[in-house]
Amino acid sequence: MTERVTRFGLQVDRLLADFIDDQALSGTGVTPDTFWKGMAALVHELGPKNRALLDRREVLQAKLDTWHEQRLGQPHDHEAYKAFLYEIGYLLPEGDDFSIDTANVDPEIAKVPGPQLVVPITNARYSLNAANARWGSLYDGLYGTDAMGSPPPAGGFDRGRGARVVARARVFLDEAFPIQGASHVDIRRYHVKNGALMANDLPLAEPDKFVGFSGNAMAPDAVVLRNHGLHVEMVFDRVHPIGCRDQAAMADVRLESAITAIMDCEDSVACVDAEDKVQAYANWLGLMQGTLTADIHKGGRRSTRTLASDRVYTAPGGGELVLKGRALMWVRNVGHLMTNPAILDEDGNEAHEGLIDALCTTAIAIHDLKKTEGAHNSVTGSVYVVKPKMHGPEEVAFADEIFTRVEAILGLPKYTVKLGLMDEERRTSANLKECIRAARHRVAFINTGFLDRTGDEIHTSMAAGPFSRKDFIKRKSWIGAYENQNVDIGLECGLSGRAQIGKGMWAMPDLMAAMLEEKIAHPRAGANTAWVPSPTAATLHALHYHKIDVLAVQDQLAAGGRRAYIDTLLDIPLATYRQWSEEQIVREIENNAQGILGYVVRWIDQGVGCSKVPDINDVGLMEDRATCRISSQHIANWLKHGVAGEEQVMAAMRRMAEVVDRQNAADPAYRPMAPGFDGFAFQAACDLVFKGAEQPSGYTEPVLHARRLQLKAAEARTE
Secondary structure, rough: OOOOEOOOOOOEEHHHHHHHHHOOOOOOOOHHHHHHHHHHHHHHHHHHHHHHHHHHHHHHHHHHHHHHHHOOOOOHHHHHHHHHHHHHHOOOOOOOOOOOOOOOOOHHHOOOOEEEEEOOOOOOHHHHHHHHHHHHHHHHHHOOOOOOOOOOOOOOOOHHHHHHHHHHHHHHHHOOOEOOOOOOHOOOEEEEOOEEEEEEEEEEOOHEEEEEEEHHHHOOEEEEEEEOEEEEEEEEEEOOOOHOOOOOOOEEEEEEEEOOOEEEEEOOOOOOOOOHHHHHHHHHHHHHHHOOOOOEEEEEEEEEEEEOOOOOEEEEOOOOEOOOOOOOEEEEEOOOOOOOEEOOOOOOOOHHHHHHHHHHHHHHHHHHHHOOOOOOOOOOOHHHHHHOOOOOEEEEEEEEEEHHHHHHOOOOOOOOOEEEEEEOHHHOOOOOOHHHHOOOOOOOEEEEHHHHHHHHHHHOHHHOOOOOOHHHHHHOOOHHHHHHHHHHHHHHHOOOOOEEEEEEEOOOOOOOOHHHOOHHHHHHHHOOOEEEEOOOHHHHHHHHHHHOOHHEEEEEHHHHHOOOHHHOOOOOEEEOOOOOOHHHHHHHHHHHHHHHHHHHHHHHHOOOOOEEEOOOOOOOOEEEHHHHHHHHHHHHHHHHHOOOOOOHHHHHHHHHHHHHHHHOOOOOOOOOOOOOOOOHHHHHHHHHHHHHHHHHHOOOHHHHHHHHHHHHHHHHHHO
16 A cells, blocks of 8 residues: 655655655755645646646547548548638647747757757666766777678677778768878877877868867877867877777777757656656756766676766866766656656645656756756756647646746746757647747757657547558658758747757667668758767767758758748648558558557566567667557557458457567566466557557557556555
8 A cells, every 4th residue: 555645735655755855855955845835736726727738638639530520531621621720729820930038058958969868767777878978989889880881790809890990980080170181090199289289290170179188298198179069089098909009099089979868757767656756756866966876787797887077178278178078968757648646636636747747857956056066967057858748839838837836936046947849749840839939938949759749640630531551651741841840940939059959769779870871861951969779879970960060051941941831741641542452451550569569568567668679570679658659549540440450450469469479588577478468568558559549649658557557556466
């Protein structure tokens, strides 16, 4: 039984109450009474408004369903559809032009384009890896992946491959930091003379790109260069296994890599109760205090991982150059939808989790704001919160109201909290300019989320007809309009030089050669950040930001005006050719079912919210709730329109459960779904599919949370 304590009319799980009172607030200057009185006000005063906004979603969805059902089988009338969306308030008129006026934004967000990591906050090791991924070894990234076209060989160090790595790194140095009259390949000695970097005795073509060094000026241990705002460190060491064989004693080239990182309390975690929330908040506390550690067991050795320190160098003209050793950290709160049993209101109802997150994560961030020594997360006194899954300007305005209340409760200056807006729901992307306007004093980030956006696209138009197969959905015109409009409206609203305009995840962490070839499209599109699945991927993706001057691209795009408008964005990706063979239908259903089951079985049984999951072809893909949302909504859509039948889908679910069981056979913690098909995980996957059309906005959270809580309760009864 959950033990609860009373706090200003709230019934709070003791685990959470004790953590807040004894750990989170200690040293912040905020008393427990102030905190809990404020939490009670948020829950009791803003809770009803939160519920009303969710009700508004359902009202609009019901009207959309009715409109499509009345016209099913008729040619789509785009103009009538658009007029209807304006009539019901789904679409809103665009107001006058404006620019955001967000203040005190750190340079990593405002001025420096570069990669961004997203990691589950509940995993301390992953969180530390992400924070420390501000710097990464280019040598390691090239040697240890398929980035040069082939995977690393088994066994010991391959000297031939190592030589190719060194040569490829020299090519990068020539491209980003050319030398007058020579190549880095030819250089035998780097030294500092009269405040300038000399390669042999030749200067850089752009001398200002040299910004610092460490050690002796005549034989530095390291040289720091800067290009497009990003730093590169050349490391010299004559006794290093690599440096001792290098003509210039260069042992490594280290890149400033993950400039920012999102510590995620949402899509990549499985937090269903106070126990889970405390784990998430405790890790966030450790990051903000600088005390988080993780014990690492690797190769029979044990070590303790800690947060990296800032890096100190000598500036060219003397004095110190201090560079951050950690990524600037955002924290992603949950959206407006879910509630959590960690706190019950005065009527015994679960409190909205977004309200809980807002006050808890901001209060914890005060530890960073009040630091008097050690590395700071924000040097400008800001707290960075990503707010996902909002539907339209009214919900963004509500988020702004929440954080205004939070700041008042905690005694923080107004607009201390900066907001990152995820443009991942159809009503938000269709009204993006007005969404940004609703939080114009806080916006420091907008980001496309193609996966959730596709899930919402399917659910919004669930009744319109059968959707195309998944691979064809992303070939339709709406997705290009969505991606272009996000950048163009962001630039219209003055985000360049003040905020991040982001792009989504590269989901294949083992395919770095493909990432290097394809993901350069993101900076070319004017995005000054994009998501990557690992620290190594961040280092490799950083190469793209050395090739592309993103701020210059943004200037060019801003001068050209919008490339996409609402008409294309509203082009519903329904199937235009529906004479699919039975084999094609079965293949599509199996692909969806395998992805759902592979993700859900870990979520329910092990509480793993994001992981590399083998797809139906055994290719490892990063999976979170967004990918699960697409697959479950897609099957639900085909069921609704008779493309597939329930028996056919259930048979596919069972076949794919057996496939997933085989793929996880080596995991000692794994619980097979076959042959009984009666576990909580398999039931959850079936709920997502067979009850998918009735899930709010097609979200997976209600089903996943309910089944995970059932499993945790069952396990508690057997202990």
